[in-house]
Amino acid sequence: MEKILVLGGTGKTGRRVVRRLKAAGLQAGTASRTGGDVPFDLGRPQTWAPALDGAAAVYVVEPDLRPGLDRRARVPAFVAEAVAAGVRRLVLLSAYGVGEAGDDHPLKSAERAVRESGVGWTILRPDWFSQNFSEAFWRQGILAGTLALPTGDGRTPFVDAEDIAEVAAAALTEECHSGRIYHLTGPRAIGFGEAAGLIGRATGRTIRHVDVAPEVFVARQVANGVPSKVARLLTGLLVNIREGRGATPSDGVQQALGRPPGRFEDYVAETAAAGHWN
Structure with a gap:
C-alpha cells in the first residue's frame, strides 16, 4: 500500500487529515518536529528524505510564516525533493487571499512551486478556522x-477545520481534484x-x-x-x-465535496x- 505523508501531522488540520485517511484504511504517515511518526522540520533538509521514503502523496504545510524570516524557498525546495523521490500528488494548505497577495507573501512561492511541480496538485485556501x-x-x-x-x-x-481536512483527504486520494484551487x-x-x-x-x-x-x-x-x-x-x-x-463566503467546500460547509x-x-x- 502506498504511503501518504502528512506534514504537520499532529497539527490542527494535519491530525484530522490523518484520522480520515486511516479510517479509510489508507497508510498515512505523520511528519512533524515532535510527536509524529517521523521527525521532520522544513528548516532541516536532512530530515526530508527519511520522511519522503515510500510516499506517493504529500499534504504540504508551511508551519512558520513569521515576518522577518525568509521562508519563501523552503516549500519550493521540499517540493523539488519530493518529486525527485517519486511523489506523484501534492496538496498544499495555503491561505485565503494568497491569490491577490504580492509576490513577497511567503505562500506565493509555495503555491507556484506546487503548480509547476509536474505532478498532480491541489491548493487549499481556507478562511479563518x-x-x-x-x-x-x-x-x-x-x-x-x-x-x-x-x-x-x-x-x-x-x-x-473538519471541512478543510475532508477536502484535503479527498484531494490526496482522488484524481478529480488535480489542478484545482479551492477557496474554503x-x-x-x-x-x-x-x-x-x-x-x-x-x-x-x-x-x-x-x-x-x-x-x-x-x-x-x-x-x-x-x-x-x-x-x-x-x-x-x-x-x-x-x-x-x-x-464573502465561497463555495469551495461544495465544489470539492458535493455538500455545503459545516x-x-x-x-x-x-x-x-x-x-x-x-
Missing part, C-alpha cells in the same frame, strides 16, 4: 469571558460579537466581544511576549476583517458538548 476559538488564538479570551480584538463589526465566514469558507459571514454570543449560550456563560484599537492590540501582544513584527502582522489580518475584506453553530454545539471550553 472556527477552531481558533477553541484550540488556539482566541480560546483564552473565550475562557476569560472577554474576546478583545480589533475587528469592530466586521464579519468573516469561519471555516471548520463557512456558509455565511458572522461577526465576533455573534460568535461570542453563540459560544456563551452553548456554555451557559457570559462571553462578550470588545473592540479594541489596532495600536492597543499590538501593544498588548508585545507586552505578552509576541515579537513586534508578528503582532503587527496578526493585527493587520484582523483589521482586514474590521474593514470588510474577504467577508455551520459555525454546529461547530459551537459540538465543541461545547466535548467540554473544550470548560
